[in-house]
Amino acid sequence: MLGFGTIAKKVFGTANDRKVKAARPLVDKINALEPEFEALSDEGIKQKTEELAKRAMGGESLDDLLPEAFANCREAAKRALGLRAFDTQLKGGIFLHQGNIAEMKTGEGKTLVATFPAYLNALTGKGVHIVTVNDYLARRDAEWMSKVYGALGLTTGVVYPQQPEGEKKAAYACDVTYATNNELGFDYLRDNMKSELSQMFQREHNFAIVDEVDSILIDEARTPLIISGPAQDRSDMYATIDKVIPDVADEHFTLDEKTRQVSFSDEGNDFLEERLTAAGLLPEGQTLYDPESATLVHHVNQALRAHKLFTKDKDYIVRDDEVVLIDEFTGRMMAGRRLSDGLHQAIEAKEGCTIKPENVTLASVTFQNYFRLYDKLGGMTGTAATEAEEFREIYNLGVVEVPTNRPIARIDEDDQVYRTAREKFEGIVAEIKAAHDKGQPILVGTTSIEKSEALAEMLKAEGITYNILNARQHEKEAQIVADAGKLNAVTIATNMAGRGTDIQLGGNVEMRVMQAMEENPDADIEAVRAKIEAEVADEKEKVKAAGGLYVLATERHESRRIDNQLRGRSGRQGDPGRSAFFLSLEDDLMRIFGSDRLDKVLSGLGMKEGEAIVHPWVNKSLERAQAKVEGRNFDIRKQLLKFDDVMNEQRKVIFSQRRDIMMAKDLSEVTKDMRDQVIDDLVHDYMPPKTYADQWDTEGLAESVKEHIGLDLPVVAWAAEEGVDDDDIRERLEEAADKYMAEKAEAFGDETMRNVEKQLLLQTIDAKWREHLLTLEHLRSVVGFRGYAQRDPLNEYKTEGFQLFETMLESLRSDVTKKLAQIRPMSKEEQEQMIAQIRQQQAAAAAAAAGAAAPAAVAEATGTVREGFDENDPNTWGNPGRNDSCPCGSGKKFKHCHGRLA
Incomplete structure (x- = not known):
C-alpha cells in the first residue's frame, strides 16, 4: 500500500519536478530564437554581445536578457565546437544562473553547460570565475571553451600556480577566468598582504561557478587555506620524541577510529614522563601536567597521531626525502600542502625524512568563507542531493536534479558482503576475469594506493593486463581514463576515478586524434579523425554488446556521494552499464559500524568459505551507517565554520581597512586620530578623571610621552600651574605633537611623508594581525576545556576573541604613533x-x-x-x-x- 507522501508526490510532483518544469518556458523561448541567431554572421554574434552588454550595464535585468544570451551562446558553441547544447544542458545553465547547484550525471556535458550562465553574467563587465578541482582541468576547460567565448567576443583567462605576475593579473582581468579553488583562495590571501592596489590581482567577487561543487565546498572545506612563514627549528625534539613512540604499548593510549582521535592514558603519561626525563626533554621534578609542559605534551600527542592515525601509502607517500600528503577524497597527491601544528614534522621524523621547520600562520581563510564572498554562487556535480541540507545551510545554495538527456540504462547490483577481505578479493578477481573474458571494460574502484597495488598483483598472477590509476600515476590520469572504455580494458583507480574526463565506450576520439597528430604532425587531421571515428564506433558497438562499462567497487566509502560518483562513471548518455560493490566485514566502514552483529547473523546462516550475502536489506543498513557518518562530518564542519566565522568578521575588518589605506592619498588625518587617541589614553592613565592634582603621576606621563610621542616636554611644570586640568594638558600635548610631525613632514617632503605613513600603517597592521592569528589559534586549542565548567566554548571564544581584537587595535595605534615619532630623514x-x-x-x-x-x-x-x-x-x-x-x-x-x- 502506498503512503500518503508517495501518493501526494505522484499527484503534485516533487519540489524538484516543479523547478525543472518551471524552466521549460525559458527553454522554449531560447529554442524559438534559434532560427534568428542561426541567420547571424560570425561578426553579428559578437555585435549581439556588445548590444546585450550595453543593455545589462544600462540596468536591464540579466533574467530578461537570458533567452537572447543563451541563444547567442548556443549558436557560438555550435560554430566553434560543433556542439549544439541539448535542452537539459540549457536547463542546467538556467539553474546555475539562478544561484543553484545543478546535479547532472556524468557525461551530460557540464563543461559546456557552464558557458551559458558565465556568458550571461560576464555581460555586466564584472568578471566570472569558473572553479575546477585541479590545474589540468582549469587549463583544459579554459583552452577548450575559450573558442566559444572568443566567438562571442569575450576574453578568457586561466590562473595556475607559479604563474608570472603579469600573466596572472591579465587572467583575472578577463571576462571569464578559470582557476582551481586553492589558487583563488591563496590569491585572495596574497592580495590582502600587498602594499599597493596596483599589485592586487583579484577584482570584485561577482559570480563563481564551481565545478565538482561537492568535492570543493564539502570534502575540501574541512581544512582552511593557510599562508605561513617559518618559525624556529625544533627538528631535534621531533627526532627524540619519535624514538619514544615505537615503545608505547597498547595500554598506554586509547584510539577512537570513528572520530580519528588518539590520546595517552594515565599509564601512558607515567611511561612518557620517565622516558622524556631520561632523554633530557622534561626537566627533573617537572610533570606532563605542569603548565610549563604544554608545548612538550602537544608535540608528544602529534607524534602519537603520526604513528597511530597516519598510514604510509594511504594518507601520504614518501618521495625524494619528502612526505607528500594524499587527498583522502580524490586520491591525488597534494604537493606543497603540509599538515599544521607540528603534525607534518612528526610524520617526517617517523619516516626518517629531513624535518623542515614548523611554520607560523601569516594569513588563513576557509573555503566556506572565501566562497561566501561572491555576490552569487552556482555549482555543478553528478552527486549533490545527499548533501543538500549542508549546501542550503552554509552557502544558501539550492540543489536541482537535472533530468538526463537520455534515460539511464545502467544496472546497479545489490552489494555482495563476504566475511573476510581475502574471500572478497578472490571474489573480485573471479568477477573481473568473467567480465574480461567477454570483452567488457571494467573500472575497479579502491580506497588506497596500497589496496590498488595489492589487487594489481593478484590480476598479474591471473595473466590479466590492466592500467593502474593512483597518486603515483597522477600525470597520466586523463590518458588512462580516456582508454578505460575500450574493449577488454581493466582500469584500477583510487577514489579519483578521473573526475572531469569522460569514460567513453570504445575509447575517446579527441584523445586519440591528439595522440595521432603528435606522432605524425603532417597528417591530414580530417582524414585521421574520420578513420579514428569509424574505429571507435565499431568498437563501441562491441563494448555495448558486452554490457557496457562495469564499475566494480572494492569497498564502500564513508560518504554515499563518493560511491555514487564512482557508480556514475558508467551509463553515460543512455549507454548500457553495470555497477557492483564487493564488501567484507574487515572493511573500515563495516568494522567501525557494527560488523559484530552482522558477523553473528552470517555465522548463524552457516555461510561457507567464499560465499557472499546479497540482499537489499544489507544495502539499506549500510546506507544508514553512511548517513550517520555524513551527519557527523557535517556537524564537525559546521562547528569549524562557527569558530572561523568569529575570525572571519575580524578578517573582513582588517582586509577592508588595508584596502582603504591603499586607496587613500593622504593618511595624515588617520595617523593624527591615532596619535590623539594615544595621548588621550596616556592622560587618562596618569591623570585619571575625578582625581586631585596631588594624585597625578606627571613624571610617569612625561616619560611615556617621551617614549610614545618622541618629545621631551615639561609636563610636570605644566601640571604645577594654577588652574590647569587634564584637558589643558591633553591639548598642549596634542598641539606639541602636531607641530613636531608637521616639522618632520617638511623635512621629509610632504609626498614622502605620506608614503612613509602608508607603508608604516600597512606593515604594522600585518605584523599585529599575524600575532593576533597565533593568539586566536592558542585560544582555540584551550577553549574546548571550558565545556567542563558548563560554559559554551564557542561563546567563550567569541567573547575573548573580540577582547583580543580590541587589544590588538589599541596596540596598533600605539605602535604606529611610536614608529612615526622615531623616524627621521637620513643625511x-x-x-x-x-x-x-x-x-x-x-x-x-x-x-x-x-x-x-x-x-x-x-x-x-x-x-x-x-x-x-x-x-x-x-x-x-x-x-x-x-x-x-x-x-x-x-x-x-x-x-x-x-x-x-x-
Whole structure:
C-alpha cells in the first residue's frame, strides 16, 4: 500500500519536478530564437554581445536578457565546437544562473553547460570565475571553451600556480577566468598582504561557478587555506620524541577510529614522563601536567597521531626525502600542502625524512568563507542531493536534479558482503576475469594506493593486463581514463576515478586524434579523425554488446556521494552499464559500524568459505551507517565554520581597512586620530578623571610621552600651574605633537611623508594581525576545556576573541604613533655610509660562501644601488617586483630585503 507522501508526490510532483518544469518556458523561448541567431554572421554574434552588454550595464535585468544570451551562446558553441547544447544542458545553465547547484550525471556535458550562465553574467563587465578541482582541468576547460567565448567576443583567462605576475593579473582581468579553488583562495590571501592596489590581482567577487561543487565546498572545506612563514627549528625534539613512540604499548593510549582521535592514558603519561626525563626533554621534578609542559605534551600527542592515525601509502607517500600528503577524497597527491601544528614534522621524523621547520600562520581563510564572498554562487556535480541540507545551510545554495538527456540504462547490483577481505578479493578477481573474458571494460574502484597495488598483483598472477590509476600515476590520469572504455580494458583507480574526463565506450576520439597528430604532425587531421571515428564506433558497438562499462567497487566509502560518483562513471548518455560493490566485514566502514552483529547473523546462516550475502536489506543498513557518518562530518564542519566565522568578521575588518589605506592619498588625518587617541589614553592613565592634582603621576606621563610621542616636554611644570586640568594638558600635548610631525613632514617632503605613513600603517597592521592569528589559534586549542565548567566554548571564544581584537587595535595605534615619532630623514653622509657598509657586508659574505677564487660571483651578488636610492623614502626605490634584486644594492631579492613585510 502506498503512503500518503508517495501518493501526494505522484499527484503534485516533487519540489524538484516543479523547478525543472518551471524552466521549460525559458527553454522554449531560447529554442524559438534559434532560427534568428542561426541567420547571424560570425561578426553579428559578437555585435549581439556588445548590444546585450550595453543593455545589462544600462540596468536591464540579466533574467530578461537570458533567452537572447543563451541563444547567442548556443549558436557560438555550435560554430566553434560543433556542439549544439541539448535542452537539459540549457536547463542546467538556467539553474546555475539562478544561484543553484545543478546535479547532472556524468557525461551530460557540464563543461559546456557552464558557458551559458558565465556568458550571461560576464555581460555586466564584472568578471566570472569558473572553479575546477585541479590545474589540468582549469587549463583544459579554459583552452577548450575559450573558442566559444572568443566567438562571442569575450576574453578568457586561466590562473595556475607559479604563474608570472603579469600573466596572472591579465587572467583575472578577463571576462571569464578559470582557476582551481586553492589558487583563488591563496590569491585572495596574497592580495590582502600587498602594499599597493596596483599589485592586487583579484577584482570584485561577482559570480563563481564551481565545478565538482561537492568535492570543493564539502570534502575540501574541512581544512582552511593557510599562508605561513617559518618559525624556529625544533627538528631535534621531533627526532627524540619519535624514538619514544615505537615503545608505547597498547595500554598506554586509547584510539577512537570513528572520530580519528588518539590520546595517552594515565599509564601512558607515567611511561612518557620517565622516558622524556631520561632523554633530557622534561626537566627533573617537572610533570606532563605542569603548565610549563604544554608545548612538550602537544608535540608528544602529534607524534602519537603520526604513528597511530597516519598510514604510509594511504594518507601520504614518501618521495625524494619528502612526505607528500594524499587527498583522502580524490586520491591525488597534494604537493606543497603540509599538515599544521607540528603534525607534518612528526610524520617526517617517523619516516626518517629531513624535518623542515614548523611554520607560523601569516594569513588563513576557509573555503566556506572565501566562497561566501561572491555576490552569487552556482555549482555543478553528478552527486549533490545527499548533501543538500549542508549546501542550503552554509552557502544558501539550492540543489536541482537535472533530468538526463537520455534515460539511464545502467544496472546497479545489490552489494555482495563476504566475511573476510581475502574471500572478497578472490571474489573480485573471479568477477573481473568473467567480465574480461567477454570483452567488457571494467573500472575497479579502491580506497588506497596500497589496496590498488595489492589487487594489481593478484590480476598479474591471473595473466590479466590492466592500467593502474593512483597518486603515483597522477600525470597520466586523463590518458588512462580516456582508454578505460575500450574493449577488454581493466582500469584500477583510487577514489579519483578521473573526475572531469569522460569514460567513453570504445575509447575517446579527441584523445586519440591528439595522440595521432603528435606522432605524425603532417597528417591530414580530417582524414585521421574520420578513420579514428569509424574505429571507435565499431568498437563501441562491441563494448555495448558486452554490457557496457562495469564499475566494480572494492569497498564502500564513508560518504554515499563518493560511491555514487564512482557508480556514475558508467551509463553515460543512455549507454548500457553495470555497477557492483564487493564488501567484507574487515572493511573500515563495516568494522567501525557494527560488523559484530552482522558477523553473528552470517555465522548463524552457516555461510561457507567464499560465499557472499546479497540482499537489499544489507544495502539499506549500510546506507544508514553512511548517513550517520555524513551527519557527523557535517556537524564537525559546521562547528569549524562557527569558530572561523568569529575570525572571519575580524578578517573582513582588517582586509577592508588595508584596502582603504591603499586607496587613500593622504593618511595624515588617520595617523593624527591615532596619535590623539594615544595621548588621550596616556592622560587618562596618569591623570585619571575625578582625581586631585596631588594624585597625578606627571613624571610617569612625561616619560611615556617621551617614549610614545618622541618629545621631551615639561609636563610636570605644566601640571604645577594654577588652574590647569587634564584637558589643558591633553591639548598642549596634542598641539606639541602636531607641530613636531608637521616639522618632520617638511623635512621629509610632504609626498614622502605620506608614503612613509602608508607603508608604516600597512606593515604594522600585518605584523599585529599575524600575532593576533597565533593568539586566536592558542585560544582555540584551550577553549574546548571550558565545556567542563558548563560554559559554551564557542561563546567563550567569541567573547575573548573580540577582547583580543580590541587589544590588538589599541596596540596598533600605539605602535604606529611610536614608529612615526622615531623616524627621521637620513643625511647624505649617513646614506652613503650605510650603502658602503651594506656593500662591504655582502662582499664579505659572498667571498666566504664562494671562496677567493670567484671574484665575479661576489660582484654579481653585491648588486648595484639604484640611482637616488634613499633608505627612508620608498618613492626613490622604483617599483621592483617581489623577486627582483633590492634597489639598495644588497644583492638580496626585494621581498627578503627592503620589501620584507614587517
